Amino acid sequence: MDVGYHKHGAxxxxxxxxxxSDPLPARxxxxxxxxxxxxxxxSFYLRExxxxxxxxxxxxxxxxxxxxxxxxxxxxxxxxxGAHLYEALDGKIPVIGVAKTSFNSVRDDxxxxxxxxxxxxxxxxxxxxxxxxxxAVGVALATAAVWVASMHGAHRVPTLLKRVDQxxxxxxxx
Numbered sequence: 001m002d003v004g005y006h007k008h009g010a011x012x013x014x015x016x017x018x019x020x021s022d023p024l025p026a027r028x029x030x031x032x033x034x035x036x037x038x039x040x041x042x043s044f045y046l047r048e049x050x051x052x053x054x055x056x057x058x059x060x061x062x063x064x065x066x067x068x069x070x071x072x073x074x075x076x077x078x079x080x081x082g083a084h085l086y087e088a089l090d091g092k093i094p095v096i097g098v099a100k101t102s103f104n105s106v107r108d109d110x111x112x113x114x115x116x117x118x119x120x121x122x123x124x125x126x127x128x129x130x131x132x133x134x135x136a137v138g139v140a141l142a143t144a145a146v147w148v149a150s151m152h153g154a155h156r157v158p159t160l161l162k163r164v165d166q167x168x169x170x171x172x173x174x
Contacts, residue, residue, distance in 0.1 A: 002068045002161075003051045004168035009034040012055035013167035015160050016062065023152040023159055030167055031055045044069070045084040052085055064094045064139065066148075068165065071097040071135035072119035086137045094138030098148055098161060102133060121145040128156035 001014045010033045015025035031054055037047045052067070071082030079087075082097040089095075103120075122131035123145050136144035151158030157165075 001052055001055060001065060002164045002168040003048050003055075004165075004170075005036065006171045008032070008171055010036045010051050011168050011171050012051040013164050014055055014059050015164045015167070016059070017160055020147045020150045021152050025160060025163060028163075028167060029055065029058050030170075031058055032171065045079075045081045048081055049084050049088065052081075053088060056089075062093060064096060066096045066098055066161070068099070068161070069097050070099050070103055070120075070133070071095055071137050073103055075119050077119075080135065082135060083137055091138065094136065094144075096139065096144040096148065097133075097135040099133040099135075100157065123149050125149060125151075125156050125158070126154045130156055132156065 001012065003010050003012045012031045012033060014029045016027045018026055031051075033051050033054055036051065039047050048069070065082075065085065067082050067085060069082060070080030071086070072078065073080045080097060080103075082095040086093070086095045119135055119141070121134045121141050121144075123134050124131045125148075132148060134141070134145045134148050148158065151160060153159035153162070
C-alpha cells in the first residue's frame with residue numbers, strides 16, 4: 001500500500017499478490033481521498049493513516065500488509081506509520097514497513113540497522129549497494145526481511161512496490 005498526494009487530495013493504492021516472488025499483481029485498487037490532513041513533521045502517520053484505512057475498506061482482508069515507511073522509529077518502540085496501522089487494525093494483520101531512506105533513530109553507532117537490539121533490518125537487493133530498511137510488527141523481523149528480499153525484481157525496489165508507487169501517483173481526476 002502507498003499514498004500519493006496531489007492538488008486534489010490523495011490517491012491511496014494497493015496491489016495484491018499470492019506469492020512474494022510474483023512479478024505482477026493479482027489485483028490492484030486505488031481510492032481517491034479528498035480530505036487529507038496537512039503534513040505534521042514527526043507525525044507523518046496523522047496524514048497517511050486515514051488514507052490507508054479508507055483504502056482498506058475497498059480491499060479484501062489481506063494476510064499481511066506492506067507499507068512504504070517504517071513500523072518502528074527506534075529500538076525503544078517509538079511507533080511509525082506501520083505500528084499505528086497495526087494498532088488501528090487491532091493487531092489482526094501483520095504489517096511490514098519498507099523504507100527507501102534511513103531514519104536516523106533506527107540506526108546504531110555503526111550506521112546500520114541490522115543489529116538484533118534494533119527494530120530495523122537492512123535488505124540489499126539486486127545490483128544495488130543501497131539497502132531498503134525493513135521493520136515489522138506481527139511477524140518476525142527476520143522473516144519480513146527474507147520476504148522483502150525474495151520479492152520480484154532485479155533492482156533495489158521490488159517490482160510490486162514500484163507498481164503500487166506508480167498507482168498512487170496517478171490521480172483519477174485532473
